[in-house]
Amino acid sequence: AQRVTQPEKLLSVFKGAPVELKCNYSYSGSPELFWYVQYSRQRLQLLLRHISRESIKGFTADLNKGETSFHLKKPFAQEEDSAMYYCALIVFQGAQKLVFGQGTRLTINP
Amino acid sequence: NAGVMQNPRHLVRRRGQEARLRCSPMKGHSHVYWYRQLPEEGLKFMVYLQKENIIDESGMPKERFSAEFPKEGPSILRIQQVVRGDSAAYFCASSQDLGGTEAFFGQGTRLTVV
Numbered sequence: 001a002q003r004v005t006q007p008e009k010l011l012s013v014f015k016g017a018p019v020e021l022k023c024n025y026s027y028s029g030s031p032e033l034f035w036y037v038q039y040s041r042q043r044l045q046l047l048l049r050h051i052s053r054e055s056i057k058g059f060t061a062d063l064n065k066g067e068t069s070f071h072l073k074k075p076f077a078q079e080e081d082s083a084m085y086y087c088a089l090i091v092f093q094g095a096q097k098l099v100f101g102q103g104t105r106l107t108i109n110p
Numbered sequence: 111n112a113g114v115m116q117n118p119r120h121l122v123r124r125r126g127q128e129a130r131l132r133c134s135p136m137k138g139h140s141h142v143y144w145y146r147q148l149p150e151e152g153l154k155f156m157v158y159l160q161k162e163n164i165i166d167e168s169g170m171p172k173e174r175f176s177a178e179f180p181k182e183g184p185s186i187l188r189i190q191q192v193v194r195g196d197s198a199a200y201f202c203a204s205s206q207d208l209g210g211t212e213a214f215f216g217q218g219t220r221l222t223v224v
Contacts (some may be wrong), residue, residue, distance in 0.1 A: 043215045100154075
């Protein structure tokens with residue numbers, strides 16, 4: 001079954017510390033993965049996608065097909081990174097759709 | 111481009127009433143997706159529509175829920191005879207096409223059933 005798992009509902013780190021938000025997926029095809037972020041009282045927005053291999057706001061994510069993971073990382077957390085983060089996978093089942101993980105609420109402590 | 115517009119932002123309904131949630135996609139986008147977010151849970155896919163067509167409704171409850179995306183006007187998610195368990199945030203997203211392109215989200219409609 002196609003599934004995205006984010007094992008941590010809540011993650012709290014201190015400002016300046018490294019951050020890693022975990023994401024594992026289950027999909028039989030070739031995965032297309034994304035990270036979306038939702039800041040307080042704002043809409044969900046795309047943070048990055050694995051295809052473009054870009055770094056946004058200091059975040060990076062590497063697709064590891066062997067471990068079926070797409071963890072989101074940032075070497076030095078900032079207070080403005082506090083938000084809800086969702087990992088998502090495009091699934092092709094006759095039509096395309098985005099399947100989301102449960103989300104991780106990241107809190108950066110000063 | 112105003113982005114994906116959802117209204118109302120907040121909707122309160124009594125049990126048994128009908129709820130209508132509207133989503134206007136971004137200009138030029140012909141694909142609309144509806145997601146539901148229950149308290150303390152992630153986003154659950156409900157339905158994927160293109161103009162006048164339901165492409166995938168595998169996430170829609172079998173009863174009381176329906177969705178449409180007419181040729182003119184916004185997409186509508188309709189919930190008949192609402193129950194307390196329908197209380198959730200409902201998000202709409204639109205895209206030109208998936209396959210690596212970005213899906214843009216609305217701010218959501220928070221439905222409260224009292």
